[in-house]
Amino acid sequence: MTSVREVTPEVDAGAVLAGAQFIDAYRIEIGTAGLDARQACVRMVLHGPRWIDALLRLRNILVTPFGLKTSGEGAPAPGGLIGLFPVVSETPERLVAGFNDHHLDFRIVVDVAGDATGRQVTSTTLVRTHNLLGRTYLTLIMPFHKLVVRSMMGSIVEPAR
Numbered sequence: 001m002t003s004v005r006e007v008t009p010e011v012d013a014g015a016v017l018a019g020a021q022f023i024d025a026y027r028i029e030i031g032t033a034g035l036d037a038r039q040a041c042v043r044m045v046l047h048g049p050r051w052i053d054a055l056l057r058l059r060n061i062l063v064t065p066f067g068l069k070t071s072g073e074g075a076p077a078p079g080g081l082i083g084l085f086p087v088v089s090e091t092p093e094r095l096v097a098g099f100n101d102h103h104l105d106f107r108i109v110v111d112v113a114g115d116a117t118g119r120q121v122t123s124t125t126l127v128r129t130h131n132l133l134g135r136t137y138l139t140l141i142m143p144f145h146k147l148v149v150r151s152m153m154g155s156i157v158e159p160a161r
Helices: 011-016 035-046 050-066 130-158
Strands: 003-007 024-030 083-092 094-100 106-116 120-127
Touching: 003 094, 011 106, 011 120, 024 083, 024 130, 035 083, 035 106, 035 130, 050 094, 120 130
Parallel strands: none
Antiparallel strands: 003 024, 024 120, 083 094, 094 106, 106 120
16 A cells, blocks of 8 residues: 655645644645546545544544544535545536534545646644634544544555455
8 A cells, every 4th residue: 555644734734624723734645647636535435444434433432422423414515425534626627525513624635646646635623722622633533534534545455444
């Protein structure tokens, strides 16, 4: 499998999620694969390792008492849903997904770049917290974040399911 590597984020955080306090990005080379941003995001979210689904189910159980959004909640998204992520905006080269909640707002940006001889996908995560609950939540999920994103991105090249 091609390796996923952490890279310097290249998105305009102010335009995607003004006031974001956390931002990171990961990139994978996909060779000559003819994927657009939606296809890459679908592979990441819907074809990732099954253990991530189990983590999301656990997360939903744990956050419900705090009134946080769970999978599939919230207003309809202009671009529909990919898994639990509402699509906010989309071009063939970039898909932005995410939602706002009372504890934090987050966005995932999936960019596809390169030419026919060498393409790459970059996934950027941005988070803006609103209160102590949001800061605590972000602190608790950070140990899992890097592992989850790297595993999901690996599914772009080699779908796990």
